[in-house]
Amino acid sequence: MARAKKATTTRKANGSGNGSARGAQAARKSRKAEAASRVAAGNGPGGKIRYAVVGLGWFAQTAILPAFAHATSNSRLVALFSESPKKLKILGRKYRIDPANLFGMDEYDEALRAGDIDAVYIAVPNHLHRDYAVRAAEAGVHVLCEKPMSVTEEDCEAMIDAAEEHGVRLMVAYRLHFERASLEAIEIVQSGKLGEPRIYDGVFCNKIEDPDNTRLNPIEQGGGTLYDIGIYCLNAVRSLFRAEPEEVFAISARGANPLFSRGDEMTSVVMKFPGERLATFTSSFGAASHHHYDVYGTKGHLRVEPAFEFAEGMGYRLTIGEKTRERKFPKRDQIAPEILTFSDCIRQNTDPEPSGREGLADVRVIRALY
Numbered sequence: 001m002a003r004a005k006k007a008t009t010t011r012k013a014n015g016s017g018n019g020s021a022r023g024a025q026a027a028r029k030s031r032k033a034e035a036a037s038r039v040a041a042g043n044g045p046g047g048k049i050r051y052a053v054v055g056l057g058w059f060a061q062t063a064i065l066p067a068f069a070h071a072t073s074n075s076r077l078v079a080l081f082s083e084s085p086k087k088l089k090i091l092g093r094k095y096r097i098d099p100a101n102l103f104g105m106d107e108y109d110e111a112l113r114a115g116d117i118d119a120v121y122i123a124v125p126n127h128l129h130r131d132y133a134v135r136a137a138e139a140g141v142h143v144l145c146e147k148p149m150s151v152t153e154e155d156c157e158a159m160i161d162a163a164e165e166h167g168v169r170l171m172v173a174y175r176l177h178f179e180r181a182s183l184e185a186i187e188i189v190q191s192g193k194l195g196e197p198r199i200y201d202g203v204f205c206n207k208i209e210d211p212d213n214t215r216l217n218p219i220e221q222g223g224g225t226l227y228d229i230g231i232y233c234l235n236a237v238r239s240l241f242r243a244e245p246e247e248v249f250a251i252s253a254r255g256a257n258p259l260f261s262r263g264d265e266m267t268s269v270v271m272k273f274p275g276e277r278l279a280t281f282t283s284s285f286g287a288a289s290h291h292h293y294d295v296y297g298t299k300g301h302l303r304v305e306p307a308f309e310f311a312e313g314m315g316y317r318l319t320i321g322e323k324t325r326e327r328k329f330p331k332r333d334q335i336a337p338e339i340l341t342f343s344d345c346i347r348q349n350t351d352p353e354p355s356g357r358e359g360l361a362d363v364r365v366i367r368a369l370y
Contacts, residue, residue: 048072049142049343052079052101052117054108054132055124056087057214059146063310064123065095067335074343079117081105108132112139119346121173121339122146125214126222130155133170137162142169144342148231149359151222153367156360163356171342171352172359174235178337181314181329182236185295185304188318189240194297197241202233202281202293204308205266211259215285219370224263226250226366229291230283232308235362236293237271237279244361245271245279250369255286269369310334 051068053060068077079101082088088102103111111117112135119142122132129150133143143163149156149172163170176182189197206229208215217223226234238244248271252264259265266284273279281293292305300320306312315328345352 048074048076049346050076050078050116050118051121051144051339052081052103052111052119053077053121053123054081054105055122056080056082056084056091057123057125060123061091063335064121065091067333067339068095070333070336071339071343073340074347075339079103079111081108081111109135109139112136112141117141119144119169119342125217126227127151127217127220129222130159133159134162137166137168137170140166140168142342142346144171144173144338145359146173147235147359148222148227148363148366149356150363151220151227153360153364156356156363160356160360169342169345169352170356171338171345172354172356173335173338174354174358175310175334175338176232176236176308177239177354178341179314179329179334181304181307181316181327182239184327185302185316186239188302188316189295189297190242193300193318193320194295194302195299196275197295197297198277199296200237200240200277200279200281200293201296202236202279202291202307203284204229204233204281204291205284205287205289206291207287207289208259208285216259216262218262219264224370225265225267225283225285226269226369228283229285229308230267230269230281231362231366232291233281233283233293234269234365235358236307237273237281238361240295241273241277241279243273243275243277245273245365247272248365248368257286260285267369271365 053064068075077095080088080092080097081103083105092099092102120136122129122143122145124132126148129145133145136143150159159170188194215223215228248269250267250269252267254260254265257265265286266282268282269280271279291308292303293307295302302316302318304316306314313329313331317324317326342352
């Protein structure tokens with residue numbers, strides 16, 4: 001089905017007057033200070049932020065847990081949460097977690113309120129992000145949440161509100177915000193080297209063949225290509241153009257494969273940005289794995305390839321007139337910089353980026369597309 005929609009990107013304001021707004025702001029500042037004091041008291045001067053990883057699926061095992069070995073300057077992995085006793089036993093032993101800190105999901109609230117965990121890295125299925133994030137905030141525990149932030153705008157706003165109300169930090173784990181190739185691509189586009197950027201075009205294909213993969217969940221549970229991989233294309237163009245789309249259009253296809261009966265096999269998107277700029281991308285679970293994007297300006301062209309995957313190095317090719325320059329970047333840990341940055345924000349009592357509002361902006365557009 002094809003659909004064209006306006007993409008609204010402003011968040012409703014809360015509060016009923018300057019006095020109440022100032023009072024709420026003061027209360028939030030007080031709670032943030034209290035949360036910072038709890039962290040300092042729990043770890044001592046110069047102490048490290050104590051993390052629990054919530055959910056031990058493939059990505060947590062492949063990328064998140066190993067990243068703590070590269071974030072030891074300010075972070076410690078101290079606890080794991082999972083519904084699987086087998087995973088807890090194996091991974092607890094592998095990462096030398098105290099057996100007393102290996103928890104079932106039904107122990108979540110009690111464990112967080114014990115005061116031995118400063119922050120959680122949430123890696124449960126998408127539709128559960130809100131529940132675990134809000135409960136962590138209510139326990140005074142900071143939240144680093146995998147993308148997509150959640151499934152609906154209402155969920156995202158509830159997560160933002162809970163973090164503000166309870167004085168904790170909330171960050172969405174956009175790993176490419178810390179990747180050098182991505183940052184240089186943004187710098188090139190914003191510098192004017194391409195002239196005026198007019199067109200963005202991206203592709204992200206990640207072939208899925210396992211019928212039990214949570215990415216194949218129904219769209220209302222955060223399954224589907226846009227929530228999983230299309231979000232990378234969307235977040236990239238929003239960062240490159242430094243703007244929000246004004247109109248969006250999408251068309252999805254399933255093909256004959258029953259694997260995709262609950263969602264989309266692939267979706268193609270067209271977006272109109274301020275300045276009469278256009279962006280297109282396709283995300284697919286059925287085509288052979290591949291990913292890249294192109295930005296076309298009035299003076300040149302930039303291709304980033306590979307563009308989105310964490311398991312390989314990245315690179316780009318910049319063409320201005322008849323001159324072409326290529327850069328390659330070796331594979332590196334993309335998760336550790338998120339953890340290091342978030343820990344610094346907690347210790348310094350500063351707001352993290354990418355923030356909850358960044359996560360909300362992507363979810364709002366995806367909802368309009370689906």
